[in-house]
Amino acid sequence: MYSLNVPLPSAVTSLAADLATELPLARARSRGEHTLVAKRLGGGDHAAYARLEGQARDSLRGQPTFEAAVTGVGQFEAAATGPSPVVYLAVESPGLVALHERLCERFDPVEGLEGEDYVPHVTIARGGDAAAARRLVERDVEPVRWSVDALAFFDADRGQEVSRVSLPA
Template identity: 50%
Template sequence: MYSVNAPVPDAVNEVAADLQPALTGFRRVREWRERTLLVKRVPADSRKELRTAWRTARDALAGAPAVEARVSEVDTFRNPPNGSSPVVYLAVESPGLHRLHDRLCEVFDPVPVMEGGDDYDPHVTLARDADGFRGRRAVENVDGRQVGPVTWTIDELHLYDAEYGERVDSLSLPA
């Protein structure tokens, strides 16, 4: 799976690190290098398709400005549309990020139930797959917790390869 992602700043990673002791009841806790902020999934089954998709994404984002983002609360997807549950995450507030997502949805079909319109919920995943009683307690301990707040400017986007957990290319904003 490929996606357009925004980098997560050190200050957000510090908030996530402070929360890590409260997430011991989860089977899968994301480390700092795994934390990303998804803007839009990009359909591509080969490197050739990926090059074409990235050109399309760059064209769709032409002239797009840098945008502000803010993290101030921990939230939970109790029944996510895919993958194990629950998912604990840092909720990201950013009207500008929504506008970037919408521009990309004009050229790439939104993934049903996850993207497009009200389905897009920008976030930084902290942990998923709570384990029994300890996991339920962990969710209760962090869900709705106020953090930060951390505010930053998103002035770069990355083409991200989820299979290898790495950046393939970058785009500076304003584009």
């Protein structure tokens, strides 16, 4: 699966890693595995990726930079896929939501995850003790704010960034 992601500042990935230590029975994301998905684009081979990237770049023309902020900790008690609960850093960004909606016009939304169901977030950990997850969700965190001035094309099968586009596009 290919996606268009928001690159994360180190303050966000460090916060996620620090909070994950409070969920010892869960599968935490390691540094370098944290992502903020703007839109899943689809899957396929290299030729499919080239087509998807081209379509996404066309959709990004005129995309300005935008602001984003981690504002707290949340959870999906029952994940759409994979182990539950999913504990995450909640991200507020009207610009990201607007970008997601625009990309949903070009690329079909993934049911249960995108479109009206889209929740901007950075996963901290999956599975484990539900009581520990609830305690972490109640914790206050210092907000982390940043300007999004680039987007990354990401190959989830390989767990790596493929290319970037600078904003404004």
